[in-house]
Every structure is written in structure tokens, then in C-alpha cells.
Amino acid sequence: MMATATPRPGGRSARVQQAVHEAVRALLEEHGGDRAALSVPVVAERAGVNSSTIYRRWGDLPRLLAAVASNRMLPEQVEDTGTLEGDMQAWFVPYVEEFSSSLGRQVLRDMLADGAVTRDYFALMQGHVEEIRNLARARGETAPAAQEIIDVVVAPVIYRILFNHESAPELRVRDRIARLLRPEETSADPED
DSSP states (O other): OOOOOOOOSSHHHHHHHHHHHHHHHHHHHHTTTOGGGOOHHHHHHHHTSOHHHHHHHHSSHHHHHHHHHHHHHSOSSOOOOSSHHHHHHHHHHHHHHHHTSHHHHHHHHHHHTOHHHHHHHHHHHHHHHHHHHHHHHHTTOOOOOHHHHIIIIIHHHHHHHHHHOOOHHHHOHHHHHHHHHOTTTSOOOTTO
């Protein structure tokens, strides 16, 4: 199994990863998200590394795209907005906006192509949900279980992005979060 974990900060490994990831993002942007325009040699040339470095570290182009996607799509840290609802919105609304774009959906598909990347990404996502819950508990708020947040808010949104190609406004993430946190104040939407 090819390792895709983020290397320790600093050092050659981190510099190579950063250069390769930046090259992939730049090439995708230049080509309007068309992955057919990318190849390992093209990415290697742009990043200033040997193709063998990319093959050795990521294995092939789909795994590289999956690794870039997973590192790109989650914020590095959770924002403390002062409320659980605010923290969840600050974390998940931008994520949904990016993933629901046509390029974001393709990035999500790239991630799904590699089981190791999706497991790592899911672990990162769960970690962020736990951070949000910890912030809320430190403020004296009651937070739903991490699995409930994922099952009620995250999973249906990702499913609808992938299979129904819904846009961020159609997904109504703020409403989903409110329904999870204040079910007594909100009515269930029969379409969900």
C-alpha cells in the first residue's frame, strides 16, 4: 500500500510534497480542471522533480491526485467562533462550497479512487469534528456525538454532491446544522 500521509514539517520530503502539490493545483487551474492534461512527467517538470520521485512516493497519477485532493480539502485547523453552531458552519460551509463545484466533485472522485487516502481523509475529518466538539464542551455547550454529526450533516451532503451534483445553496448546510443542534426548533424537510 502506498503511503500518502503528510511528512514531517520541513526537510526535503516536505519541500517535494509542497512543490508537487502546487504543480498539480496550478496545472489543473490552467487547464480548467481537465485532468487529461496532466501526466506524471508534466507534473514532475512543473514541480522541478524527477518523475521517479512521484512514482516512488505516490505510485501513479490517480493516487497523486487523491493525495493532493485530501490535503487541499480540509482546513488545517478549526476556527473558534464562540458557538458550536458557528464553529460547525465555519468548518463545513466552505468545505461544501469547494466540493460542490465541478472541480471539487472531480477532486472528491479522485480521492475515492484510493481507499488509503479516503481512510486517512475520514480520520482527519473525524479529528476536526472532535476538535469542534472539544471547543464546544470547553465553553459549556452540549455537542452531539462525532458520529451523529457525520451521519446527519456530513455524509448526506457528500452523497448528494457526488450522486446528485447539488450545489452549495441546494444543500442548505446551515439548515442541516441547525436541525441537528436544535431539532425542537426546526421542522424536518421531507426531501432530506
